[in-house]
Each structure stands twice: as C-alpha cells, then as structure tokens.
Amino acid sequence: xxxxxxxxxxxxxxxxxxxxxxxxxxSLRRRVELQNSGQFDKIFIMIADAQALTDxxxxxxxxxxxxIEVALDYLSCGLDPEKCTxxxxxxxxxxxxxxxxxxxxxxxxxxxRNPTVKSEIQMRGFNADIPVGFFCYPISQxxxxxxxxxNTVPVGEDQLPMIExxxxxxRKFNAVYGPVLVEPEALIPETEAAKRLPGTDGKAKMSKSxxxxxxxxxxxxxxxxxxKGMYTDPDHLKVSDPGKVEGxxxxxxxxxxxxxxxxxxxxxxxxxxxxxxxxxxxGGLGDVKCKKFLNxxxxxxxxxxxxxxxxxxxxxxxxxEILRQGSAVAxxxxxxxxxxxxxxxxxxxxxxxxxxxxxxxxxxxVD
Ligand code: TRP
Numbered sequence: 295x296x297x298x299x300x301x302x303x304x305x306x307x308x309x310x311x312x313x314x315x316x317x318x319x320x321s322l323r324r325r326v327e328l329q330n331s332g333q334f335d336k337i338f339i340m341i342a343d344a345q346a347l348t349d350x351x352x353x354x355x356x357x358x359x360x361x362i363e364v365a366l367d368y369l370s371c372g373l374d375p376e377k378c379t380x381x382x383x384x385x386x387x388x389x390x391x392x393x394x395x396x397x398x399x400x401x402x403x404x405x406x407r408n409p410t411v412k413s414e415i416q417m418r419g420f421n422a423d424i425p426v427g428f429f430c431y432p433i434s435q436x437x438x439x440x441x442x443x444x445n446t447v448p449v450g451e452d453q454l455p456m457i458e459x460x461x462x463x464x465r466k467f468n469a470v471y472g473p474v475l476v477e478p479e480a481l482i483p484e485t486e487a488a489k490r491l492p493g494t495d496g497k498a499k500m501s502k503s504x505x506x507x508x509x510x511x512x513x514x515x516x517x518x519x520x521x522k523g524m525y526t527d528p529d530h531l532k533v534s535d536p537g538k539v540e541g542x543x544x545x546x547x548x549x550x551x552x553x554x555x556x557x558x559x560x561x562x563x564x565x566x567x568x569x570x571x572x573x574x575x576x577g578g579l580g581d582v583k584c585k586k587f588l589n590x591x592x593x594x595x596x597x598x599x600x601x602x603x604x605x606x607x608x609x610x611x612x613x614x615e616i617l618r619q620g621s622a623v624a625x626x627x628x629x630x631x632x633x634x635x636x637x638x639x640x641x642x643x644x645x646x647x648x649x650x651x652x653x654x655x656x657x658x659x660v661d
Contacts, residue, residue: 299476303328304444306340306383309360310350313367314507316491316500318595319550320450320483326372328448337378338442338624339368341617344384345435348428349418365613367510370603375616383438385621388628392437392635393430399466400433400459408432410455436460440475441628448481451489471638474631487550496525496543508592510599517596521589526581536577544584545571552591560590 305325307313313322329337341364346357361382368380383389405411411432415424435456439447440463447457457480464475483489490499493506500507508520526544530537539545545567554566564570570587573579606613636642643649 299445300335300443301333301446302336302338302442302444302476303334303378303446303448304338304340304439304442304478305448306342306438307364308342308346309357309364310346311360311502312363312509312511314500314502314509315547315592316493316507317367318371318510319488319491321448322368322371322373324448324481324483324488329373329377334446336442338444338627339373339378339380340383340438340624341365341381342383342438344389345431347384348425348431351425351427361617362610362613363511365617366603366606369606369613369616370510370599372602375620379620379623380616381620381624382617386441386625386628388625388632389434389437389441391632392441392628393434395635395639396433396436396463396467397430399463399470404459404462405429405432408455408459410452432456432459433463436463439478440464441631442624443476443631444478445476446481447478451482454480454482467635471635474634474638485550487546491550492543492546494520494524494543496541510596511603512596513600514593514597517592518589521585521592524585524588526584530581533580534577537574537579537581539571539574544581544588545574547588548584548591551595552588556587556591556594561587 303325305321307317307321325337325339328334341361343357343361346360347354350357365380369375373380411429420428432455436459439457439460447453449457457478461477464477467475492498493500493504494508495504495506497504497506508517512520521544524543524547527538527542529535548567548570552567557564557566557570561570564573570579570584574584633642637645640646640649
C-alpha cells in the first residue's frame with residue numbers, strides 16, 4: 295500500500311444467523327477498534343445476503359430474517375453508522391456486473407484450487423450439482439472488495455484464499471485493461487483464541503450447525519447455563535486432581551476475554567490468568583469456581599452489548615433506514631468504480647465521443 299493511497303476497509307458477513315462470541319473475538323471487536331482508531335478514510339461493512347443465497351437459494355426467508363439480526367449485532371457491538379457505511383450486498387447491483395467481467399479473467403481450474411471453496415464443497419457434499427453461483431462466489435467476493443477500492447480486508451484465516459484470488463483478479467484486470475483496481479491485503483486476527491474460538495462443547499469452532507454457540511443476543515440466564523455446561527478437562531474429576539488447561543474451554547475463553555482488571559474486580563485471590571492456570575494445573579481448584587469467574591467476565595463484555603441491542607430493538611425502522619442509507623452510499627461508490635472499469639475496458643460506448651466520431655467517419659468515407 296503506498297502512503298498517499300486512501301486507506302479503505304471492506305469486510306462483511308453472510309446473514310445466515312445471529313452473530314456469536316466467535317464472531318465477536320474474531321472480527322467484530324477488531325472492526326470497532328479499527329473504526330475508532332481514526333486511521334482509515336472509509337470503512338464499508340457489508341451484509342452479504344446475495345452470497346448467502348448462493349447456497350440458500352431455496353430458503354430466502356432465512357436470509358431475509360437474519361439481515362436485521364446481523365445489523366442489530368453490528369450496531370450493538372459499537373459499529374457506528376456515522377463512521378462506517380453499513381450496507382446490504384444485493385442493493386448494489388453493480389457488484390454483479392463487475393462479477394460478470396471478472397468471470398472472464400478466472401478459469402474453472404483456478405476456482406477449483408481455492409482451498410476454502412474445496413472444503414466448503416466437501417462440507418456441503420456437492421459434486422457436479424454445485425450451484426454455479428456458489429462455485430463463483432470467490433469471484434463475486436473480489437467484486438465486493440474492489441468496488442470500494444478497499445486495500446484492507448479484515449477477515450478470518452479461512453478467507454485468505456479469497457483475498458489471494460481477488461489479488462490475482464486485480465493484477466489480471468490491471469494488466470489487460472489498465473491500472474484501475476487496487477490490490478487488497480487481508481488483516482487476520484492476532485491471537486489463537488481470536489482466530490478460532492472453540493464452541494462450548496470444546497469442538498473445533500463455534501458454529502450454529504453444531505449448536506455450541508454463545509450468541510451476542512443471549513440472555514444472562516442463557517449465557518450462565520451455557521457456561522455451566524461448558525467442556526473442561528474430562529479427567530479433572532475431584533477438585534484436588536491436577537487439571538489441564540489446554541483444550542479446556544473455560545481457559546481458552548479466559549485467554550480470549552479476561553484481563554488483570556477482571557481479577558482485581560471479581561477474583562482478587564489471583565493477580566492474573568497465569569496464576570489461576572498454575573493453581574488449576576497443580577490441583578485444588580474446582581471447575582465451578584472457574585466457570586463462575588468466566589461468567590462474570592463474559593457478562594462484562596455482553597451486558598453493554600445486550601443493553602444497546604435492547605435500545606435498538608425499540609426502533610427497528612430506524613435500523614432499516616441506516617441500512618437503506620448505507621446501501622445508497624455504497625451503490626454510488628460502486629457505480630463510480632464500475633464506470634472507471636468500463637472506461638478502461640472501452641465498453642462505455644455512449645460516453646466515448648472518439649469512438650462515435652471514428653465510426654461515423656468510417657461510414658462517411660464510404661459514400
Ligand atoms: N465470505 C465472507 C464470510 O463468509 C463474507 C464476505 C462476502 C466477505 N464478501 C466479502 C468478507 C468481502 C470480506 C470481503 O464470512
């Protein structure tokens with residue numbers, strides 16, 4: 295990225311469910327920090343409904359219902375429509391026009407090599423029955439990014455192949471048609487816990503389909519219940535037994551969320567997480583106490599989010615209005631980029647006076 299290039303962020307989420315703590319540590323918390331850092335000229339946050347439809351074509355109602363959930367989650371975490379543009383992907387049709395042109399620059403073999411697409415195809419059990427739209431979503435994702443001239447794309451590690459594919463499309467476009475597009479860089483989470491917060495069952499990632507999530511919109515009772523049932527160390531049977539902290543959800547979550555101030559406030563017996571871990575590993579510390587502390591830590595994070603969400607829920611039309619205005623802004627930016635692309639591709643026939651004059655001359659000469 296050169297120094298004088300404006301710093302522009304684009305990122306987004308598929309609206310297929312409410313957002314959970316995994317989204318929070320992996321992306322939302324960071325987005326709010328980036329937003330408030332004042333270091334970016336523009337920030338675009340996209341609700342990727344059209345991408346969600348690529349494998350939910352028969353269930354548009356699910357996508358439709360979850361748009362407002364994701365928007366409420368965004369706003370309640372502190373994304374501020376004064377500082378960033380929150381918009382809905384399908385309301386920016388230019389993205390699909392761009393996608394169509396990018397499709398000519400990418401081979402089927404190249405998409406098939408994309409590791410994220412590969413594993414998603416496997417997960418969903420697709421063969422030749424894969425929807426073409428789903429297969430091409432890395433290409434449409436390149437449109438999402440380039441339409442806004444974004445150079446910074448905060449995403450999870452699983453999205454790195456998408457960014458790489460986007461960079462290739464940018465290089466190809468610029469080489470063939472001229473330097474119009476900007477090559478983006480991914481910004482991935484810094485810590486292990488932020489990269490993949492395990493589900494409450496200790497399994498891989500927090501994911502809706504596994505039913506192991508703590509949602510940002512869960513009530514305090516739901517959170518407490520989920521923390522109580524959380525997977526710990528299955529061999530830690532008696533309080534006096536030494537316990538393991540690796541693979542123990544309670545400690546993974548504490549790694550992601552707790553600070554020394556939390557100890558000072560709720561559990562002054564320990565100065566920090568290292569001291570707590572040492573005691574747990576030595577033996578003599580029960581899961582119940584650790585879970586109680588974790589619940590207090592999580593509530594400190596979730597309480598303000600929940601309160602803000604509750605406020606926003608009182609005026610849903612205002613939330614749709616934020617999305618409508620954001621979509622209008624996004625649409626005009628994308629139209630501007632598309633215009634530049636079409637100029638470079640020399641397919642802006644009606645604004646190409648030179649072309650019209652030359653064609654006219656050709657036929658005049660014949661007479
Ligand atoms: N694929 C992303 C996800 O599943 C969502 C997304 C769509 C996105 N377009 C994007 C993310 C562009 C970053 C940039 O979460």
